[in-house]
Amino acid sequence: MTLTRAKQLPLMIVEKPQFGTNESEWGTFKDSLRAPIHNWFTYPAGFSYKAVEASFKSHKVNLGDYVYDPFMGSGTTNLTAKKLGINSYGVEAHPFVYNIARTKLNWEIARDDVVNAFHTIEEEVKNRKGKLDRNVDDYLSEQFPELILKCFDSKPLLDLLLIRNALESSGFSAGVYDFLRTGLTALLRQISSVATGWPYIAPKKKKTTSAGKDALAEYSRILSKMVADVEIMAADADPHYKDTAHHLFNADARNTRGLIPDGCADHVFTSPPYLNNFDYADRTRLEMYFFGEAKTWDDITQSIRTKLITSATTQISRNDARYNLSEDIANDCPEVYDFLSDAIKKLSQIRSTKGGKKSYDLLVAGYFNDMHMIMKDVFRILKPGKVAVFVLGDSAPYGVHIPTDDFMGKVGVGVGFSDYKIDVLRLRGDKWRNNPQRHSVKLKESIVTLVKA
Numbered sequence: 001m002t003l004t005r006a007k008q009l010p011l012m013i014v015e016k017p018q019f020g021t022n023e024s025e026w027g028t029f030k031d032s033l034r035a036p037i038h039n040w041f042t043y044p045a046g047f048s049y050k051a052v053e054a055s056f057k058s059h060k061v062n063l064g065d066y067v068y069d070p071f072m073g074s075g076t077t078n079l080t081a082k083k084l085g086i087n088s089y090g091v092e093a094h095p096f097v098y099n100i101a102r103t104k105l106n107w108e109i110a111r112d113d114v115v116n117a118f119h120t121i122e123e124e125v126k127n128r129k130g131k132l133d134r135n136v137d138d139y140l141s142e143q144f145p146e147l148i149l150k151c152f153d154s155k156p157l158l159d160l161l162l163i164r165n166a167l168e169s170s171g172f173s174a175g176v177y178d179f180l181r182t183g184l185t186a187l188l189r190q191i192s193s194v195a196t197g198w199p200y201i202a203p204k205k206k207k208t209t210s211a212g213k214d215a216l217a218e219y220s221r222i223l224s225k226m227v228a229d230v231e232i233m234a235a236d237a238d239p240h241y242k243d244t245a246h247h248l249f250n251a252d253a254r255n256t257r258g259l260i261p262d263g264c265a266d267h268v269f270t271s272p273p274y275l276n277n278f279d280y281a282d283r284t285r286l287e288m289y290f291f292g293e294a295k296t297w298d299d300i301t302q303s304i305r306t307k308l309i310t311s312a313t314t315q316i317s318r319n320d321a322r323y324n325l326s327e328d329i330a331n332d333c334p335e336v337y338d339f340l341s342d343a344i345k346k347l348s349q350i351r352s353t354k355g356g357k358k359s360y361d362l363l364v365a366g367y368f369n370d371m372h373m374i375m376k377d378v379f380r381i382l383k384p385g386k387v388a389v390f391v392l393g394d395s396a397p398y399g400v401h402i403p404t405d406d407f408m409g410k411v412g413v414g415v416g417f418s419d420y421k422i423d424v425l426r427l428r429g430d431k432w433r434n435n436p437q438r439h440s441v442k443l444k445e446s447i448v449t450l451v452k453a
Contacts (some may be wrong), residue, residue: 075101
């Protein structure tokens with residue numbers, strides 16, 4: 001194997017956070033939780049729309065330009081772009097989350113259409129409930145996996161099921177259907193009787209705030225808020241938003257040839273999955289079980305986990321050759337390859353001493369294999385003279401530190417970017433400092449900016 005030495009650059013890191021309190025939360029979803037439309041779906045992997053706005057301003061992204069997000073998620077980058085009169089491309093591999101993003105960008109929805117659709121659903125639910133001649137608990141047990149039955153009381157769950165079935169058989173236009181389905185999605189965790197807050201579900205922990213809530217009344221309230229959100233966002237947006245185009249794909253960001261043209265993007269803003277063993281497929285298990293899109297863990301694996309980039313040990317088979325560190329990384333960035341090879345060997349050794357025997361060694365290899373491919377594709381899509389911005393966190397599986405932010409910069413240079421810099425947003429990991437099962441490595445969240453000459 002012949003290795004080509006990648007261009008070596010001085011590492012440019014702001015060692016301590018130089019931003020104020022708000023900026024330190026750019027890598028979190030806190031700002032978006034308070035913002036119209038952004039908060040329709042509180043995806044735990046989200047980031048702040050304010051970070052997107054700041055990046056557009058800093059890098060002079062103008063009206064009519066195109067931005068790209070290869071990890072679109074529920075659409076924060078693309079939604080922000082639309083509000084500012086900027087065009088966008090977005091790719092999301094998770095089909096359920098992709099549909100949420102697509103719905104968020106549909107501002108053509110009419111209030112009367114939503115009101116009429118809700119009343120149609122409401123009447124259908126009342127009719128179907130009146131004709132139900134079976135034991136409710138038996139009926140629900142036939143319809144849902146055990147997880148759903150544990151998360152909802154019988155009365156509201158029956159209403160939720162009847163709403164779902166009425167919606168599925170409604171014949172509404174695609175836009176109205178997606179809008180009402182997103183509203184129903186938002187309703188699920190709000191009306192559950194146990195702790196279903198993001199990111200984890202705790203069926204044994206009862207939630208008193210949901211007691212006595214009426215599903216139809218709450219659904220009406222959510223849909224009314226969503227319509228108002230669209231009206232607020234459109235009124236506050238740049239008037240040119242009506243002229244923008246947004247090309248969203250439920251696809252694989254590792255290779256978007258045939259979907260996204262070469263050199264079409266004026267800016268890239270994204271936040272990839274962190275190397276922290278976070279199972280993104282599992283985070284939507286409640287919703288997918290409810291809508292009948294999956295019934296078991298294996299269903300989630302086949303329909304979702306196999307499509308996502310490697311970021312969790314639940315995706316990994318130890319017999320799969322895809323989790324050998326790619327020699328393409330060695331060719332483009334031997335410094336990173338050598339470090340990762342040593343780290344992977346160390347993790348393999350540590351793994352044998354641990355009770356859980358988590359495959360962190362293969363996780364690291366798979367993650368960087370995937371991110372290397374994505375970085376090459378991002379370089380292809382970005383115009384010369386423009387920048388790509390990645391919000392990233394480092395990690396320390398089994399206490400072995402992997403400086404992901406630095407390595408993504410170096411990998412970027414290896415695939416053709418001319419330069420990179422790192423700004424630290426915040427320090428992470430303090431909340432685990434008293435947990436004896438956790439490592440003591442200090443971690444950070446950073447903005448990695450790559451320049452294409």
